[in-house]
Amino acid sequence: MSQEATTTEKTLISPFNIIAGIIVLIGLYLTVRRFTGGLGAVTNLSDNNAWGIWIGFDLLTGVALAAGGYVTAAAVYIFGMKKYHSALRPAVLTGFLGYALVVLALHYDVGRPWRLPYPFVVQAGTSSVLFEVGACVALYLTVLFLEFSPAALEWLGLKKARNLAVKFTLVLVVFGIILSTLHQSSLGALFLIAPSKVHPLWYSSFIPVYFFVSSIIAGLSMVIFESTLSYRFFADKMDEAHLREKDDMALGFGKAAAFVIAGYIAIQLLGIGADDEWRLLGTGYGLWYLVELFGFFGVACLGFAIGAREKKVQLIRWTSAWAVLAVIVNRFNVSLVAFNYHLPASDRYFPSWMEIGISVFLVTLGLITFRFIVSRMPILYEHPEYEDVH
Amino acid sequence: MSLSRRKFLGWLTAAGLSGSAFGKVAHAATTKHFEGHPDSLGVLYDNTKCIGCRTCEAACNKVNDLPPPDRPFDDLAVLDNKRRTDPKKYMVINKYDGSVNVETPLFARTGCNHCLEPACASSCFVRAYTKTESGAVTYDSSVCVGCRYCMLACPFNIPTFEYDIALTPRIRKCTMCYDTRLVKGELPGCVEACPTESFTFGKRTDLLNIARERMRRFPGRYLDHIYGENEMGGTSWLYLSGVPFKKIGMREDLGITPAPQFTSSALAAVPMVVGTWPLLLMGIYAVSKRKDKIAKEEKEQALAEVTAQVKAEADQKVSEAWEKAAQEKEKAIEAAVKQALEAAADVETEENS
Numbered sequence: 207m208s209q210e211a212t213t214t215e216k217t218l219i220s221p222f223n224i225i226a227g228i229i230v231l232i233g234l235y236l237t238v239r240r241f242t243g244g245l246g247a248v249t250n251l252s253d254n255n256a257w258g259i260w261i262g263f264d265l266l267t268g269v270a271l272a273a274g275g276y277v278t279a280a281a282v283y284i285f286g287m288k289k290y291h292s293a294l295r296p297a298v299l300t301g302f303l304g305y306a307l308v309v310l311a312l313h314y315d316v317g318r319p320w321r322l323p324y325p326f327v328v329q330a331g332t333s334s335v336l337f338e339v340g341a342c343v344a345l346y347l348t349v350l351f352l353e354f355s356p357a358a359l360e361w362l363g364l365k366k367a368r369n370l371a372v373k374f375t376l377v378l379v380v381f382g383i384i385l386s387t388l389h390q391s392s393l394g395a396l397f398l399i400a401p402s403k404v405h406p407l408w409y410s411s412f413i414p415v416y417f418f419v420s421s422i423i424a425g426l427s428m429v430i431f432e433s434t435l436s437y438r439f440f441a442d443k444m445d446e447a448h449l450r451e452k453d454d455m456a457l458g459f460g461k462a463a464a465f466v467i468a469g470y471i472a473i474q475l476l477g478i479g480a481d482d483e484w485r486l487l488g489t490g491y492g493l494w495y496l497v498e499l500f501g502f503f504g505v506a507c508l509g510f511a512i513g514a515r516e517k518k519v520q521l522i523r524w525t526s527a528w529a530v531l532a533v534i535v536n537r538f539n540v541s542l543v544a545f546n547y548h549l550p551a552s553d554r555y556f557p558s559w560m561e562i563g564i565s566v567f568l569v570t571l572g573l574i575t576f577r578f579i580v581s582r583m584p585i586l587y588e589h590p591e592y593e594d595v596h
Numbered sequence: 597m598s599l600s601r602r603k604f605l606g607w608l609t610a611a612g613l614s615g616s617a618f619g620k621v622a623h624a625a626t627t628k629h630f631e632g633h634p635d636s637l638g639v640l641y642d643n644t645k646c647i648g649c650r651t652c653e654a655a656c657n658k659v660n661d662l663p664p665p666d667r668p669f670d671d672l673a674v675l676d677n678k679r680r681t682d683p684k685k686y687m688v689i690n691k692y693d694g695s696v697n698v699e700t701p702l703f704a705r706t707g708c709n710h711c712l713e714p715a716c717a718s719s720c721f722v723r724a725y726t727k728t729e730s731g732a733v734t735y736d737s738s739v740c741v742g743c744r745y746c747m748l749a750c751p752f753n754i755p756t757f758e759y760d761i762a763l764t765p766r767i768r769k770c771t772m773c774y775d776t777r778l779v780k781g782e783l784p785g786c787v788e789a790c791p792t793e794s795f796t797f798g799k800r801t802d803l804l805n806i807a808r809e810r811m812r813r814f815p816g817r818y819l820d821h822i823y824g825e826n827e828m829g830g831t832s833w834l835y836l837s838g839v840p841f842k843k844i845g846m847r848e849d850l851g852i853t854p855a856p857q858f859t860s861s862a863l864a865a866v867p868m869v870v871g872t873w874p875l876l877l878m879g880i881y882a883v884s885k886r887k888d889k890i891a892k893e894e895k896e897q898a899l900a901e902v903t904a905q906v907k908a909e910a911d912q913k914v915s916e917a918w919e920k921a922a923q924e925k926e927k928a929i930e931a932a933v934k935q936a937l938e939a940a941a942d943v944e945t946e947e948n949s
Binding site: 241242243244245246247249251252253254256257280283284285286315316317318321322324325328329330331333334335336337338340376380383384387388391392395396397398399400401402403411414545 | 680681682715717718719720721722723724739740741742743744745747748749751753755756757758759760761762763764765766847849850851855856858859861862863865866869870873874877878880881884885887888
């Protein structure tokens, strides 16, 4: 009797489960509220501020942080860096879950979610950047599902289907990179149509390029960050190859990230120069822009560079979290801080606790699913029957 | 401006309203300069004539069957606060301080300007918006997903959303009374109701001429600027004012580029990425494969060389050993023969002795 109680305690009543359970309950309550009372019942959105954190965080940041899938796939399959192979499956899984959550979040944000397929089945508005984003995200979610499927099929023991799925790897990888290039950049391009509403320091005709390049930063950093967390919580699931390669991967990805961030800072400054906006750097918004560019991206670049040169894995791990934060700050700045900068403070947007609640709820759902899959499927280790079959 | 019914219907015919060829879409990826559908219609709002009576707001509410207002339309205290369009009102009149003194306030109309190349239509991924050949920008809620990108895109902040409707929220905006009145040959509600003729309805090209004519006839009364002639590539609604437009809440920094052009080059990059990325990626893949292959070949070659060298050395050693052994054997045979001969000689000597 008492033994039974302890077992239950061990398996169900963990701090993670309690917190996750509470968040899920709140999330379900907010979901009901959203779909019975409308967007007005749970959000601070207004006619001036049509997009809030469900776009700024869940969509823009979510997609950027799920870039690890295509970045790692490109490194391993296209650039032939086979030594990072063990990082691939966790990255693809994170990407897949990330995109699935983005699509789920959109169901909360748009007015009539069941019409989300309308642009593709009823009437296509191809002059819209959003059409491109929608098409690419839908296709890429499918690609990620297929890229992830071998792990699930190995778990289910469906050998033939698994081997068939593996055959398409390279095609899927190439397709995935094309789609990612398109929609990562298009998320920035969404704002191109409103030059009068985005602060000039963040508005640039290069914004699609900024979003694409910073998605690579986000992808590289997320893979390192996520590997750190996985090692902390799922070390028992990792096989020898994964444990051996993870530090090597952190050093390699960190070094790559240092270069990409340096390039990103350079093109940001080129953009400021191209539009001749140096004088705006002296304003309040300018200061905040400098904090974003140097305080967040610059420091991350330095951390990665020093970490890679001195072979300090710990520094790289901390820096990866900082770089992820830098990308989040950038997406928030473009979509919320710099957006509607011309309006008086009373007309500006700040999220309600319920909007934040839904976002936290969705992230929690992602974590729960990640944990479920990692504890069951061959993600952090190779399935014994398929070792060395790549 | 007086307007006969016959003239009005003539315009409608010219604007293609009596036909069925509506629904042209604003295409983004083009460098062509679009100057509006020929003979399309519009409204000229002359702010020097407006007295802020809100009759137009009441008419708009009535003809569009909008929900009742929070406060009655004859309550002019409403004007003390700046308002914008919302699901209950497609247009509003706002009051601004006059240039001379506060006792002579100025008014300005806020509502859809019916752009020649609308940002909303260009940004809509289900084509819920249509710039009709009449000039009116209409909205079809039967396909709208409710993504609200049009609200983000509109430089004039006009489209509004029914945030309080749970499952069937719509975008709400002025349609120039297209479905309810224009097609029947009637004037837009606000235009018809205005007691001071602040609104003039007609062909956009005529309205531009009327505006310039007024500037000529009343020197000093107007600024030399017809708002909407070029703003955002031009709008079907046009505005005349005696004070700078930014003083009556209208942005003067929007520029003259039609909204679709801001996104057209980004969209034009899509097919280029789709076309060139496979080449680039497969090229990098081929190079890295080839590097692997060459590395493998070099490794094999080096291995083969080392093996050959080792083998040659071993062969030499073996042959040397063989030679040595052969020599030793020969020596042994020689010694044995010698020994035998000696022994034989000894025997011979013994026999002879």
